[in-house]
Amino acid sequence: MTGKFISIEGVEGAGKSTQLAFIQRYLSEQGKQLVVTREPGGTELGEQIRTLLLTPTTTGMASDTELLLMFAARAEHVEQVIKPALERDDWVLSDRFVDATFAYQGGGRGIDLQRISTLSDWTLKGLQTDVTFLFDLPVEIGQQRVLSRNEGIDRFEQEKVDFFQRIRELYLQRAQQEPNRIKVIDASKSIVEIELQLTVLLDKLLTN
Numbered sequence: 001m002t003g004k005f006i007s008i009e010g011v012e013g014a015g016k017s018t019q020l021a022f023i024q025r026y027l028s029e030q031g032k033q034l035v036v037t038r039e040p041g042g043t044e045l046g047e048q049i050r051t052l053l054l055t056p057t058t059t060g061m062a063s064d065t066e067l068l069l070m071f072a073a074r075a076e077h078v079e080q081v082i083k084p085a086l087e088r089d090d091w092v093l094s095d096r097f098v099d100a101t102f103a104y105q106g107g108g109r110g111i112d113l114q115r116i117s118t119l120s121d122w123t124l125k126g127l128q129t130d131v132t133f134l135f136d137l138p139v140e141i142g143q144q145r146v147l148s149r150n151e152g153i154d155r156f157e158q159e160k161v162d163f164f165q166r167i168r169e170l171y172l173q174r175a176q177q178e179p180n181r182i183k184v185i186d187a188s189k190s191i192v193e194i195e196l197q198l199t200v201l202l203d204k205l206l207t208n
């Protein structure tokens with residue numbers, strides 16, 4: 001398989017959607033056939049699960065239910081979208097993937113990381129991203145950005161600052177453990193500075 005699998009991660013408001021558009025444009029200009037997708041979601045069934053997970057009127061969901069729904073959506077996503085794309089030698093760019101589960105359900109909700117690893121092994125069967133761009137910034141800045149966007153907030157965005165602090169820490173911990181795969185981007189920099197950093201990282205991936 002010659003296509004690469006890229007995911008982007010970060011706390012809310014880190015600028016993932018903004019930079020996803022840049023990465024998509026850059027790789028298309030380099031002639032790459034690219035599948036752009038997201039989690040939770042990316043398939044018809046997965047998008048229905050996403051609605052269940054994100055709708056702010058879903059109250060009192062147990063953490064284990066949340067975890068299992070994330071993996072149910074992911075199992076479908078991997079089988080229907082990601083694997084077929086990589087088998088066609090396409091590139092895949094996913095707005096979030098399994099690192100988000102370790103960060104949100106592990107760090108945020110406090111679920112045992114070993115349990116998440118077990119589900120991950122079962123669902124992914126060895127599939128992992130070639131590179132993950134982790135957009136890191138102080139939680140408060142991300143929250144201000146989300147608020148100034150003036151859109152509604154989802155079920156996760158209702159959580160308090162310390163929930164997102166734990167998520168940020170877990171993401172950074174994973175980046176420390178896997179520095180070759182997870183590249184930390186300082187998301188407090190300007191959009192242009194971030195694009196420059198991404199260009200260098202993408203060029204390396206393109207020549208590998």
Ligand code: Z5A
Nearest residue numbers: 012013014015016017018039040100101104145156190191
């Ligand atoms: N979730 C989970 O719990 N477990 C899992 O396994 C998975 C997901 C896969 C999905 O939401 C939710 O599901 C997510 C985690 C959970 N919950 N949260 N929170 P999502 O990924 O669709 O949405 P999000 O994380 O909330 O993303 P977002 O709010 O859309 O943020 P973003 O895409 O990172 O940011 P943005 O829209 O690009 O930028 C936000 C604003 O800042 C916008 O006005 C930009 O113009 C501005 N911006 C962007 N970059 C900059 C810079 N560099 N400087 C200044 N301003 C900037």
